[in-house]
Amino acid sequence: DGGITQSPKYLFRKEGQNVTLSCEQNLNHDAMYWYRQDPGQGLRLIYYSQIVNDFQKGDIAEGYSVSREKKESFPLTVTSAQKNPTAFYLCASSISGGTGELFFGEGSRLTVL
């Protein structure tokens, strides 16, 4: 079945450690996105990529990094510079230049101990 796969579903890390969240899609979509969700805050855009080897910062990119070496993959690294990394992270994809419908993965919940 086509869709978006995020892993791991749950992740714990100690302060000061970097962690990478995986996002893979087999929908043949050009564009991919990372959103962060905090309780009562809705979704906020971290990074997005419209094409392989290119990506742009979203509204809250500080402390995060991404890469887009393959069309299917858009991993997100939460670095030690991110001051409040505990959150629910959602990856999405879409047809580039389309009308805005995003397809989402099931999310990764990161907890920093």
Added chain:
Amino acid sequence: AQKVTQAQTEISVVEKEDVTLDCVYETRDTTYYLFWYKQPPSGELVFLIRRNSFDEQNEISGRYSWNFQKSTSSFNFTITASQVVDSAVYFCALSEAAREGNNRLAFGKGNQVVVIP
């Protein structure tokens, strides 16, 4: 700049009651798209509906209906005869994709709907 406001945070209804979720948006663009997404406890957001700024026709789809009014910048969503499976967080979102050439969505803070059996 764009902004989406969902004023109510949590709404509880008894099964079979109707529930309406309010969404007010701000944009300077004349071409834009509005969305409603549902987030069940599993976490994945599920697309429900998209409307473009030129289509103010309201629609009913099963137990769901939408009321889009450009004059008041509102895009409200109603669940008729609610069921326990409707319990979820519902997000309203806005995209100015036609201008920017990408699908960046601005989301509201969401409405937690709890349907009590």
